[in-house]
Amino acid sequence: MQGYIYPNEFELQWGLLIVLYPYVTGLVAGAFILASLERVFNVKEVQPTYRLALLTALAFLLVAPLPLLGHLGHPERSYEIFLTPNRQSAMAMFGFVYAWYLAVVLLLEVWFEWRRDMVLWAQQSTGVRHWVYTALTLGATDLSERSLRFDDKAGRWITIIGIPSAFLLHGYVGFIFGSVKANPWWSSVLMPVVFLFSAIVSGIALVLILYIITSLIRSRPVDMPCVDKLATFLFYAMIVDVSLEALDFIHRLYESEESIEILAQMVESRLFISLIVLQLVLGTLVPLVLLGFFSPALRTSGRSRGADELRRLVYLVVAILVEIGIFSIRWNVVVGGQLFSKSLRGLTVYKVELLGQEGLAITLALLALPLFILWGLVKLIPPWSEARPSDAAAH
Amino acid sequence: MKIPDQVPRLAVVFVVAVLALVAARSILVPATFGKYGHYRAAAVDSIAARQVRFAGRQECEDCHDDIGAVRAGGNHRTLSCEVCHGPAETHVEAPFDVLPEPPDQQRRLCPLCHQYNPSRPTGFPQIDPVVHNPLKPCISCHNPHAPVPPSVPGECSACHGSIARQKSLSHHANLPCVTCHSVPQQHKLTPRTVRATKPTERLFCAQCHATRTPKLEGAPQIDLQAHYPRDLCWQCHYPHYPET
Numbered sequence: 001m002q003g004y005i006y007p008n009e010f011e012l013q014w015g016l017l018i019v020l021y022p023y024v025t026g027l028v029a030g031a032f033i034l035a036s037l038e039r040v041f042n043v044k045e046v047q048p049t050y051r052l053a054l055l056t057a058l059a060f061l062l063v064a065p066l067p068l069l070g071h072l073g074h075p076e077r078s079y080e081i082f083l084t085p086n087r088q089s090a091m092a093m094f095g096f097v098y099a100w101y102l103a104v105v106l107l108l109e110v111w112f113e114w115r116r117d118m119v120l121w122a123q124q125s126t127g128v129r130h131w132v133y134t135a136l137t138l139g140a141t142d143l144s145e146r147s148l149r150f151d152d153k154a155g156r157w158i159t160i161i162g163i164p165s166a167f168l169l170h171g172y173v174g175f176i177f178g179s180v181k182a183n184p185w186w187s188s189v190l191m192p193v194v195f196l197f198s199a200i201v202s203g204i205a206l207v208l209i210l211y212i213i214t215s216l217i218r219s220r221p222v223d224m225p226c227v228d229k230l231a232t233f234l235f236y237a238m239i240v241d242v243s244l245e246a247l248d249f250i251h252r253l254y255e256s257e258e259s260i261e262i263l264a265q266m267v268e269s270r271l272f273i274s275l276i277v278l279q280l281v282l283g284t285l286v287p288l289v290l291l292g293f294f295s296p297a298l299r300t301s302g303r304s305r306g307a308d309e310l311r312r313l314v315y316l317v318v319a320i321l322v323e324i325g326i327f328s329i330r331w332n333v334v335v336g337g338q339l340f341s342k343s344l345r346g347l348t349v350y351k352v353e354l355l356g357q358e359g360l361a362i363t364l365a366l367l368a369l370p371l372f373i374l375w376g377l378v379k380l381i382p383p384w385s386e387a388r389p390s391d392a393a394a395h
Numbered sequence: 396m397k398i399p400d401q402v403p404r405l406a407v408v409f410v411v412a413v414l415a416l417v418a419a420r421s422i423l424v425p426a427t428f429g430k431y432g433h434y435r436a437a438a439v440d441s442i443a444a445r446q447v448r449f450a451g452r453q454e455c456e457d458c459h460d461d462i463g464a465v466r467a468g469g470n471h472r473t474l475s476c477e478v479c480h481g482p483a484e485t486h487v488e489a490p491f492d493v494l495p496e497p498p499d500q501q502r503r504l505c506p507l508c509h510q511y512n513p514s515r516p517t518g519f520p521q522i523d524p525v526v527h528n529p530l531k532p533c534i535s536c537h538n539p540h541a542p543v544p545p546s547v548p549g550e551c552s553a554c555h556g557s558i559a560r561q562k563s564l565s566h567h568a569n570l571p572c573v574t575c576h577s578v579p580q581q582h583k584l585t586p587r588t589v590r591a592t593k594p595t596e597r598l599f600c601a602q603c604h605a606t607r608t609p610k611l612e613g614a615p616q617i618d619l620q621a622h623y624p625r626d627l628c629w630q631c632h633y634p635h636y637p638e639t
Contacts, residue, residue, distance in 0.1 A: 003561075003636060007514035083420050086433055103412070108405070115401070138404040150399040345633060 002269075003346025012338045012350045015358045017067040020366060022173040022195065023330045024064045029170035029196070030203015031057040032106070032162060037233065039159040045229035051383030052214070053207045054113065058106050059374035065098065066366055071358060090179070094172050101169050105162040111136075112155040114381045119143055120389035132380075143391075170199040177333060184259035185266075185337040190248045197241040202326040204234045205319035210374075212316050218384070222312055228304050231295035231315050234322070235288070242284055262344045270339050270347055274328045283325010287318040448482035451475070455483065458490070462540055469541025479504060479539060498534060505533040511556065518554050518586055543584065551578070554586065558635050565636045566613070575599070575634065600628040 001010065035053035037043040069075040081095040119141045122133035171192040178191030208230045215222045252260065267275055291297060294314045296304045304311060335350050353359040430436035455476040456463035466472060477483050481496040498504075502524060511521040520542075528536070537543075551572045552559030562568060572578070581589040594600065597619065606616045623631070 001513055004633060005513075007516065010512075010514040079419075079423075082416070083424050084428060084433070111405075112401070138401075138408065140401045140404045142400040147399055147401070150401065154401070 001346065001348050003341070004343055005341035005346040005348050006343055009338070009341050010348055012335065012348070014334055014338060015071070015350070016352050016360065016363045017071040017358045017366075019327070019330045019334045020363050021064070021067040021071075022170075022334070023202070023327050024060050024067065024366075024370070025170055025173055026195065026199030026202050026326065026330075027206050028057045028061045028064055028101075028203070029166040029199040030201065030205075031060065031207055032166045032203070033200050034204050034207050034230075034233070036159045036163050036166075039156055040163065043229065043233075045225045046233075048223045048226045048385065049207050049211050049230065051113065052211055053203075054106070054110055055374055055377045055381070055383050056207055056210060056370075057203075058110060059370040059377055061098075061102055061106060062373055063366060063370040066369070067363075070362055070366070073357065090172065090176060097165075097168055097172060101162075101165050105158060105165050109155055109158045109162065110381075112151045112158065115140065115151055116143060116148055117388055118381065120391075124389060136381075167196055170196050177337070180337075182342065183337050184257060185263060185340070186333070188248055188251075190244060190251070191333075194241070194244050194248060197237060197244055198326050198329050200237045201234065201241050201322060204230060204237060205322040205326075208234065208315060208319040209323070212312060212319075214378075220384075220386075222308075224304075224308050224311070227312065227315055228296050231291055231304075231311075231318070232297040234319070235291040235295055235297040238284065238288055238291070238322070242288070259340075259344050262340045262347070266336060266340050266347055270349070271332055271336050275332045275336070278328040279325050279332060282321050283328055287321050287325070290314055290318050448484050449475075449477050450482075450484045450487040452477075454487045465538075466540045469538075469543070471540065471542060498539060500532045500534070502531075502533055505537075505539075513557055520554060521556065562635045567635065567637060594629075594634075597628055600634075604628075 031053045034046070035050050035057065038046050038050040065078075069078055072078075081092050082099070085095065086092045115137060118133045118137045120143075122130055122137060122141075125133065174192030174195030177186040177195075178188050180186045208227060211230075212222055212227065252263070294304060294306050294311050296302050299305070306314070338348075339350060340347050355361050425435040425437065427436035428434070431439075452463075452475045459476075466474075466476075477495075479498055483495045485493040486495045506522075506524045509519075509521055511523050515521055533539070550559075555572075562570075575594055576591040578591045579589050582591050601619050603611050603614045604617055605619045610616065628634075
């Protein structure tokens with residue numbers, strides 16, 4: 001503690017789990033928007049990651065509310081938000097955004113995308129697997145050309161609906177912080193937009209990491225045009241994200257409200273590592289320079305530089321750095337907003353506990369959980385092109 | 396045009412899900428929910444029907460008026476008897492059959508309010524139970540009905556610990572508190588009734604910080620006429636940590 005703080009500011013109310021929550025929802029929104037690149041915007045190069053991106057979004061979406069439940073406690077009461085929603089509360093309404101996104105967007109899109117494969121797997125397998133796949137198809141086993149064309153069309157329309165839904169999902173998280181008007185670190189109309197673009201950045205980086213690592217595990221060659229394209233989009237998304245954050249920063253400096261001095265003190269002391277070192281230098285500048293040099297983003301010829309192995313390694317390192325940087329952004333927003341006193345005359349400290357309901361151990365477990373869910377989903381409905389059953393086997 | 400097979404099957408799933416939600420609402424939402432506001436109206440009646448456990452201070456003092464008089468003049472005058480002695484309605488109903496809980500002998504109760512916590516107000520008596528006479532029950536030195544420190548603290552930091560710690564890190568570290576505050580003896584006995592004084596005008600700080608005074612080693616000097624003449628010094632500078 002330093003300077004003067006009000007009595008109720010000594011302890012932070014929102015800790016590590018609330019840092020994790022926008023991070024995870026951001027990954028969901030980002031992975032889904034990446035998937036939509038192939039589906040709606042016809043970027044054919046990223047096709048190898050389309051299905052993986054969908055499953056990633058689904059796995060992380062299933063985990064997204066858990067940090068909130070862990071933070072609030074009493075998860076057994078959580079269903080009440082759906083039964084007796086308070087329509088004045090943005091947080092209560094978010095339950096419906098979440099349900100819409102899960103049930104209407106992601107599950108439906110996954111169902112339409114995998115229906116043909118599930119029908120064929122059901123036909124080719126026996127025992128429990130047969131019944132599981134048959135149940136998953138809901139009995140819709142028609143594989144005629146007309147039916148498959150309908151699947152494709154429906155998937156495309158759902159993605160089109162899904163893009164604003166993904167924007168709403170993560171925009172909401174920024175909205176919650178941006179609308180706290182008493183907090184000068186949070187209160188900004190740019191907050192939902194900044195959250196959204198950082199979400200896109202983190203989603204692309206996550207799928208890039210998962211694609212490269214799963215290719216390694218499966219001993220399959222990495223599709224270099226695909227990762228080059230991913231790296232290019234990562235570069236572009238980061239440029240927009242950095243520009244928006246710079247705009248927000250410059251706007252704060254220009255406005256120079258009475259809070260600017262304590263915020264500057266906070267950035268120089270409490271947030272130096274997480275904001276300057278992790279978010280700005282390691283999470284933004286280093287990846288931008290590396291991507292600018294190695295990816296085809298800045299090359300008029302459209303070709304990339306360096307050997308394939310080197311590029312893969314660089315992309316992997318960049319994506320990991322970006323993930324650390326985006327996690328730092330969430331940390332800086334959530335924790336930073338509570339470190340300075342509303343008297344604007346003092347700073348408090350936040351120490352992460354190791355165990356406990358909102359500790360580091362739970363956070364790491366919640367970060368690992370979506371990867372386990374993803375592993376299960378990949379086992380159940382493999383996203384790889386070589387795992388798709390051929391039509392010949394069906395007849 | 397024939398509707399594809401997928402549509403009716405998905406529609407069934409969604410209709411079942413919506414029906415399940417509607418059914419869950421009708422079963423799980425209490426009947427009186429929303430009658431008065433966003434809560435179960437019958438909760439008011441069920442809370443009102445609960446057995447009364449606390450008697451209230453007046454009931455206690457009807458019999459224990461001697462202790463009530465001591466408490467009313469002491470620093471615990473705003474506390475209710477049952478905060479320390481526990482719920483006593485049953486004792487009021489059968490005074491000789493049911494006795495209230497004995498007061499705390501284990502140093503468990505008092506630290507709930509008096510353990511050091513930086514978010515407690517300045518001047519509130521606070522101790523670190525680990526180093527403050529460990530193993531001794533609080534009531535062996537302090538009378539809980541009218542507590543005062545057993546001996547008046549010699550140092551301001553005994554009560555104003557947060558300020559003392561902060562000042563010790565500032566450029567004002569070497570200034571004794573009485574440089575700026577004059578402290579009547581009565582303040583140490585009844586700190587909230589008789590207050591220490593505070594500087595009230597710019598000229599006080601000017602004794603060290605105005606350019607007209609002989610230059611004081613290490614103290615920043617300002618021109619009193621030019622430097623925000625309409626403001627008081629402590630509107631911008633926090634005297635216990637003037638760097639900020």
